[in-house]
Amino acid sequence: MPTDTPQPSFVLIRPQMGENIGAAARAMWNFGLDRMRIIAPRDGWPNPNAVAMASGAGRLLDEAQVFDTTADAISDCTYVYATTARPRGLTKPVLTPEAAMAEAAQRIASGEKVAVMFGPERAGMENDDIARANAIISVPVNPEFASLNLAQCVLLNAYQWRLATSEIEHRKLDGHRTEVAEQIEIEKLADHYEQRLGDAGFFYPEAKADHMKINLRNLWSRLPLTRADVQILHGIMRQMVRWKERD
Structure with a gap:
């Protein structure tokens, strides 16, 4: 069963390789996220390659919801983000992962249902998918090489979610006998x-x-x-x- 922790759903749109789905699941679970939705995976579902790559996060794949269309996958959500480096002429708010996940945390805390969509590996998200989103998440990467692997993009956003919702000790002294001198x-x-x-x-x-x-x-x-x-x-x-x- 999924955890009771309030969180966004991560939606993988037409993922092409089972290995990338598994790596995305592993990245999600690294940061405490376990709501995965998959839209029309190219190689069908379930996928043994995804299970092998997920390692200890296989439970996310067992519990993943599979949909035929983007509209079906986000039908119960009140706010949707699309992760893309190319807004393609559509006028929408564009946020960094840090700002988006902080905003998502506020929305979820107020009772909203939030989804974060990730496009296919080869060509990214299409305009028809982006048009269904309320806002865009754009990672400030090198403009000369803006392409991110699916799992990398999932991990970046999951990490920012963790920072936005957890009490993180950003600097500490670790090891034996670490009491600071008075x-x-x-x-x-x-x-x-x-x-x-x-x-x-x-x-x-x-x-x-x-x-x-x-x-x-x-x-x-x-x-x-x-x-x-x-x-x-x-x-x-x-x-x-x-x-x-x-x-």
Whole structure:
């Protein structure tokens, strides 16, 4: 059964290769989407090549809805996007995937049913299909090579949907012992180095000592140190002092 998560339906219009359908399913499930609709697949349905390419996303193919026409596939939707690099003279709003998926999220949250249409691999979407859409999604690709693989286009939009609807931590420190050092720990580290470097005569000439100390403190403040980092740096200085005192 499909998940209960509110989401758009991704509609594949006359896809030509089972492998591309499977890759599209995999791209959708990577980002938590599982509403696939397929219109008149060239090689019939079900397609074993699609299943093989989908890998762990085969459930999407089992649950995919298959239609004969575009009109049938989007008949229950209230807002439809067409992904194409060529509006072909039709006057419609044109959005990036980022803007479209943010808008789609708002529409779905207010109770609308949204679909995103993707055209056939070889020639893309025809005007008859585009005319049924309310808006166009255009990926800002290299204008000299604007063609996108079906699964690539699905993945770009699915990724933007995920960003628009999930609490994403856009930057984090990962790995073992990643607790960020507190200011008091940085202060003690700075004191330790300042004292030992002072004993070694580093702050010379005396007229520049205060400025050198400020620069050193500024260096510590710029570093994204973890508690483990601070311990290592303390240990390095202690060992250097012990080594020097053995001479």
